[in-house]
Amino acid sequence: MAKKRAVKLTANFERNLSDIECFWTEANASAAYDALLDALLDTVIPNLEQFPTMGRPFLNRAVGSVEASNAQNALRAKLAAVRVEPDGLREYVMDNYLVLYALTSSSMVLLSIKHHRQLSFDFDAHGGH
Numbered sequence: 134m135a136k137k138r139a140v141k142l143t144a145n146f147e148r149n150l151s152d153i154e155c156f157w158t159e160a161n162a163s164a165a166y167d168a169l170l171d172a173l174l175d176t177v178i179p180n181l182e183q184f185p186t187m188g189r190p191f192l193n194r195a196v197g198s199v200e201a202s203n204a205q206n207a208l209r210a211k212l213a214a215v216r217v218e219p220d221g222l223r224e225y226v227m228d229n230y231l232v233l234y235a236l237t238s239s240s241m242v243l244l245s246i247k248h249h250r251q252l253s254f255d256f257d258a259h260g261g262h
Contacts, residue, residue, distance in 0.1 A: 143245075231247050
């Protein structure tokens with residue numbers, strides 16, 4: 134049996150969760166936040182521990198502009214600097230959320246969580262793990 138990778142959370146992932154909690158609290162729907170935490174702890178993380186490559190490779194998306202191509206190349210350079218293979222940057226699709234994570238040889242780093250209606254991930258906020 135393959136050794137499970139340690140799951141780590143970045144400060145950015147924790148900030149995203151805090152923002153989501155504030156949103157649901159202000160909407161008087163804290164149960165929605167509790168359901169998200171339950172899904173992360175009971176389903177998402179165990180699934181990723183067992184099948185770390187189950188998320189789709191983030192950089193396999195087709196680019197449709199020079200700007201997107203340049204951004205993708207810059208992101209590849211950042212990944213190389215932190216020793217993450219391009220296919221190691223993956224996204225796990227939940228019902229209403231996307232989880233961006235990176236695979237290293239020994240760990241799985243949860244980078245960001247966003248509602249599917251949010252526009253993009255903030256890669257500049259990740260710095261390193």
